[in-house]
Amino acid sequence: MRLDSIKVTIFAVMLGAVTLTSTVRAQEADPLADLVEAWMASPHGDYHSRSFTYWNKDGEVPVECAACHSQPGFIDFLGADGSAPDKVDRPAAINAPIGCASCHNAAAHALESVRFPSGVSVDGLDGSAVCTVCHQGRQSGDAVVAATRSLGEDAVSADLSFLNIHYGVAAAVMHGSQVRGGYQYPNRDYAGRFQHVPSANSCVSCHEPHTTRVETDGCMTCHRGVETIRDIRTRHADFDGDGDTAEGIHSEIAGLHARLYKAIQAYAAEVAGTPIGYASGSFPYFFVDTDADGQISPEEAVFPNRYQNWTPRLLKAAYNYQVAAKDPGGFVHNPAYLLQLLHDSLENLSERVDVDMSALKRP
Structure with missing residues (x-):
């Protein structure tokens, strides 16, 4: 074979190897690109979400909110930036969703224990630990106890205001009485703590970590x-007293939740002396029902019209109503705990307003 032919052959082989290597690298990069795309479509990666844009007008996320509403704040909380762990040292950047660096660092991988608002620390959380940091709420039932301890159960007090557990409180519900979220x-x-089967007993065994979508195929297997x-x-x-025991446990919780709302409205009007209503998307959620039509209009759902005729009995029931409202997945996370909170709140209100408890079963 002539020398120039050999050179051409070698070049062709080398070119083929380069092309093959480039193809393999492209194929290897595809899974990462898919993960990034999935994350960007998830709540944690939504740059337009109010969770990450609420403080844009201020130019920074305050210390008390930064751990869960800014990636630099979460890294600060973990101590992954060299700071002391379990606290945020400084305000964090706006428009910084929870991204790869939040969970993929040594401090996050080592995290096993998380302290809840009640002061209770839960150990052995493994892959659920980083999720638990931000999905535990910011209040506990202990705060309700402290606020109402020295007051008459049905006495309206100017010292009381609604206590909001916060949002996305799956971890508080899942751990139930252990952490006293309600x-x-x-x-x-x-x-x-609701103990599911071993293959579905952590956050990441049920939720795809990057999209946060629930993997339901495993549920249907059992x-x-x-x-x-x-x-x-x-x-x-029959937990909600509607006579239907074939409906899913989600419907039982929803039915009892709706009954509690009616009892809260009845108590507010008859005992506290001012009609009340709830608006799920407007802080602080409970407002004066100024026209007593049973609904809260956009005009009524404004902060100056917030409900202020709180009694201890009313506050306890409203707090538990919000606990159930802010964990829409509670029927999976810990259905018994939510049913117990709702049942007992309804039963307590029945001491002062007409509530038929005869058909309701407590788990």
Whole structure:
């Protein structure tokens, strides 16, 4: 073979190797690109979300909010930036969603224990630890106890205001009485940490970590004969008193939640002396129902019209109503705990307003 032919052959082989290497690298890069795309479409990566834009007008996210509403704040909380862990040292950047660096660092990987607003620390959280930091709420039932301790149960007090557990409180609900996320009435037993099957007993075993979507295929493997996860139930008593024990546990919680709202409205009007209403997307959620039509209009859902005729009994029930409202996945996270909180709140209100408890079963 002539020398120039050999050179051409070698070049062709080298070119083929380069092309093959480039193809492999492109293929290897695809999974990462898919993860980034999935993250950007998730709530944690939404640059337009109010969770990350609310403080734009201020130019920074304040210390008390930074851990969960800015990636630099979360890294600061973990101590992954060299600062002391378990606290945020400085305001954080705006428009900085929770991204790759939040969870993919040595401090996040080592995190095993998280302290809840009640002061209780939960250990052994493994892959659920970083999720728990921001999905535990910012209040506990202990705060309700402290606010109402020295007051008459049905006395309107100017010292009271609504206590909001915050948003996305799955971890507080999941751990139940262990962390006292809800207001727990005296002399009643409450469900502790909801222990699911080992393959579905952590945040990341049910939620895809990057999209946060629930992987429902595994649910249907065990819970057969249902169309959606909302149809699942393993407890068969009639908890909401509607006579239907075939509906999913989600419907039982929703039914009891709706009954509690009606009782809250009745108590506010008859005992506290001022009609009340709830607006799910407007802080501080409970407002004066100025026209007593049972609804809160946009004009009524404004801060100056916030409800202020709180009694201890009313505050306890409203707090638990909000706990259930702010964990829409609570029917999976810890259905027994939510049913107990709602049942006991309704039962307590029934001491002062007409509530038929005869058909309601407490888990």
